[in-house]
Amino acid sequence: MSKVDDTQAVRALAATDPEFLDAHLAQLDPVPLLLVYTHLSGDESLLEAFQPHIKGAWSFEVDVPDALFAELRARTIAVFKDYARDERPLPPAPDMDRLQRMCDVAVGQNVPSEYLPMVLEELNFDQTDAKSVRWRKPVPAERLAQFHVLVVGLGYSGLAMAIKLKEAGIPFTVIEKNDDVGGTWYENTYPGVAVDTPNHFYSYSFRASSEWDHYFALGPEVINYIRTVYAESGIAEHVRFEQEVTRATWNESEAKWEVSIRRADGSEYSLSANAFVSGTGLLNRPSIPAIAGLDTFEGPKFHSAQWDHDVDLTAKNVVQIGTGASGMQIAPQIAPKVGHLTIFQRSPHWARKNPLLFAQVSDGVKWGLEHVPFYTKWWRFQLLYATSDGMLPTLRKDPDWPEPETSLNAANKLIREQLIEHMRSELKGDEALLAKVTPAFPPYGKRMLRDGNWFQTLTRDNVELVTSGIDRVTPSGVIDRDGVEHPADVIILATGFKAQAPLYPMEIIGRAGSIRDHWGDDNPRAHLGITVPDFPNLFILYGPGTNGGHGGSAVFNSECQVRYTMMALRELIERDAASLDVRRAPFDDYQQVFDAEHAQLVWTHPGVNNWYRNKDGRVVTNSPWRLSHYRNLTADFKAEDYDIKAAKVSA
Numbered sequence: 001m002s003k004v005d006d007t008q009a010v011r012a013l014a015a016t017d018p019e020f021l022d023a024h025l026a027q028l029d030p031v032p033l034l035l036v037y038t039h040l041s042g043d044e045s046l047l048e049a050f051q052p053h054i055k056g057a058w059s060f061e062v063d064v065p066d067a068l069f070a071e072l073r074a075r076t077i078a079v080f081k082d083y084a085r086d087e088r089p090l091p092p093a094p095d096m097d098r099l100q101r102m103c104d105v106a107v108g109q110n111v112p113s114e115y116l117p118m119v120l121e122e123l124n125f126d127q128t129d130a131k132s133v134r135w136r137k138p139v140p141a142e143r144l145a146q147f148h149v150l151v152v153g154l155g156y157s158g159l160a161m162a163i164k165l166k167e168a169g170i171p172f173t174v175i176e177k178n179d180d181v182g183g184t185w186y187e188n189t190y191p192g193v194a195v196d197t198p199n200h201f202y203s204y205s206f207r208a209s210s211e212w213d214h215y216f217a218l219g220p221e222v223i224n225y226i227r228t229v230y231a232e233s234g235i236a237e238h239v240r241f242e243q244e245v246t247r248a249t250w251n252e253s254e255a256k257w258e259v260s261i262r263r264a265d266g267s268e269y270s271l272s273a274n275a276f277v278s279g280t281g282l283l284n285r286p287s288i289p290a291i292a293g294l295d296t297f298e299g300p301k302f303h304s305a306q307w308d309h310d311v312d313l314t315a316k317n318v319v320q321i322g323t324g325a326s327g328m329q330i331a332p333q334i335a336p337k338v339g340h341l342t343i344f345q346r347s348p349h350w351a352r353k354n355p356l357l358f359a360q361v362s363d364g365v366k367w368g369l370e371h372v373p374f375y376t377k378w379w380r381f382q383l384l385y386a387t388s389d390g391m392l393p394t395l396r397k398d399p400d401w402p403e404p405e406t407s408l409n410a411a412n413k414l415i416r417e418q419l420i421e422h423m424r425s426e427l428k429g430d431e432a433l434l435a436k437v438t439p440a441f442p443p444y445g446k447r448m449l450r451d452g453n454w455f456q457t458l459t460r461d462n463v464e465l466v467t468s469g470i471d472r473v474t475p476s477g478v479i480d481r482d483g484v485e486h487p488a489d490v491i492i493l494a495t496g497f498k499a500q501a502p503l504y505p506m507e508i509i510g511r512a513g514s515i516r517d518h519w520g521d522d523n524p525r526a527h528l529g530i531t532v533p534d535f536p537n538l539f540i541l542y543g544p545g546t547n548g549g550h551g552g553s554a555v556f557n558s559e560c561q562v563r564y565t566m567m568a569l570r571e572l573i574e575r576d577a578a579s580l581d582v583r584r585a586p587f588d589d590y591q592q593v594f595d596a597e598h599a600q601l602v603w604t605h606p607g608v609n610n611w612y613r614n615k616d617g618r619v620v621t622n623s624p625w626r627l628s629h630y631r632n633l634t635a636d637f638k639a640e641d642y643d644i645k646a647a648k649v650s651a
């Protein structure tokens with residue numbers, strides 16, 4: 001973990017042999033180093049020199065001449081020496097004007113100014129975590145001691161929530177159904193499981209790590225990170241593993257949630273809490289398809305999120321159903337090992353290549369992340385920007401666009417053409433296969449996947465892609481809609497999750513009945529994705545409409561929700577209030593702008609069938625917002641949006 005951003009680190013570098021130091025700096029990415037230099041020195045002259053050589057935010061879009069890079073290193077070494085000689089502390093974050101110029105050059109385009117506050121928070125220069133919610137007035141210890149928060153789930157979101165509750169001194173309990181921390185990253189252990197957001201950004205803003213081995217970490221790396229943060233957090237005494245919340249009922253007279261919890265042995269107990277925070281996520285309940293005969297299959301069958309590692313796939317006939325994010329990661333890993341792999345694709349997905357997908361973070365870069373002050377932060381900025389909102393403007397429907405079935409606008413069409421070119425080259429000119437894997441809908445209509453040798457895998461002799469659909473499963477195979485039987489020893493269901501029923505299968509009963517009565521099977525709605533009218537003191541992390549469909553990081557969104565929840569709790573505690581309940585008007589207004597925004601975007605395209613839309617065609621899982629906009633929406637808690645009830649005055 002990086003602990004480098006202090007004067008000691010600069011002194012250590014200044015005392016290092018200059019030749020050794022230069023050789024090490026030469027292994028770093030030039031752009032974050034340019035930002036380190038500009039930040040430490042205040043000298044902006046190199047920004048101009050670098051500008052023509054930076055075409056985009058990804059490091060592979062940068063081509064800096066050797067002489068210029070050498071000049072940067074020499075100046076950086078000199079700055080280290082100045083700091084050490086003068087015993088100067090590291091500077092604060094750059095002012096907004098300089099930050100703007102630095103960011104613009106670093107990503108090869110103008111960074112809208114609304115991003116800058118978000119960038120400063122993410123980079124956390126003063127190490128105080130700008131997203132932490134601080135008390136505005138002294139809170140009596142007795143008041144805090146009487147307050148209790150129940151958090152469900154200890155994945156990325158629940159852990160962040162627990163850490164912030166501990167920091168604020170608010171008593172809490174975490175209930176986790178698994179026997180370990182990590183949520184989806186604990187459960188998903190299928191071959192090839194990996195992040196498709198660069199993990200130097202897909203990690204907490206308040207807990208940078210210099211130890212990632214990959215740009216896109218593999219599952220075990222992610223779970224290690226989460227376990228490390230958990231171990232350091234000191235929250236173990238608050239956590240109850242292998243217990244599951246089954247039901248929570250709002251008790252109006254007590255202004256508390258009465259929560260039923262089932263232990264691993266099946267016994268139940270209850271606990272009451274002033275606030276109930278769900279960190280159960282969106283993608284934690286496997287969706288098992290209703291395919292005729294599936295139960296009659298005699299061999300092993302399992303969902304991608306429940307991988308059975310006891311089943312040896314070597315030389316077996318394997319049927320994989322599903323070609324989404326999980327399926328696309330699984331097939332390339334198992335294809336070389338199995339006898340024959342039959343993949344059932346119901347509809348194709350778009351997938352992009354990223355040169356860094358399997359790249360290892362070099363030892364040189366790890367050294368920089370570990371030793372060069374602020375390098376981790378500027379590195380995070382570069383990856384954040386590369387993977388965030390750049391695509392969103394291209395996902396807007398142009399009402400005058402003449403080819404609306406297959407693309408949305410000129411930029412989207414260009415992406416479509418590039419993706420088809422990529423597939424054609426990977427498929428080695430097999431036009432029949434190309435036709436099968438080319439979506440009819442515009443790029444980004446479903447989650448844009450990362451091509452980790454998926455298309456090449458489809459060209460293997462032992463791999464067959466079946467697109468005619470599944471008629472039924474038999475005891476020994478799968479019969480497609482053309483009547484062809486595909487023998488199977490093992491069936492893998494890479495068929496996704498029940499994403500449209502957040503909080504499922506918990507029964508949540510508010511002031512006016514169950515949350516299912518409000519949402520139906522598939523129409524979850526929440527103010528900012530977090531609070532629901534008539535469910536006082538209930539907060540949902542990674543809730544309805546907050547999944548990032550165009551880019552970004554789920555960790556970023558959940559940190560926004562944690563901050564918002566913490567501000568709500570502060571309001572309750574500081575006012576000594578009993579409950580807060582989001583008002584109808586702001587809730588309805590938010591749903592209206594949310595739906596209106598989605599109507600402009602690709603996920604409501606009529607040709608797209610994705611897990612983001614419910615059966616009425618409404619997008620219920622995805623955020624339509626730029627990251628900066630969602631950050632702005634959630635960065636203040638507007639008390640006027642809530643009915644806040646005072647605590648009962650005891651007689």
Ligand code: NAP
Nearest residue numbers: 194195196289322323324325326327346347447494495496
């Ligand atoms: P998914 O994207 O929902 O894909 C499910 C696949 O199963 C789709 O191809 C779907 O076809 C198919 N399917 C579902 N029911 C079927 C049926 N009855 N018959 C035939 N095919 C059926 O699920 P996922 O791949 O597990 O990914 C879910 C989400 O998890 C992703 O979108 C992503 O947010 C996250 N994830 C992320 C990563 C990562 O970061 N690398 C990896 C895995 C998952 P249709 O497309 O026709 O519906």
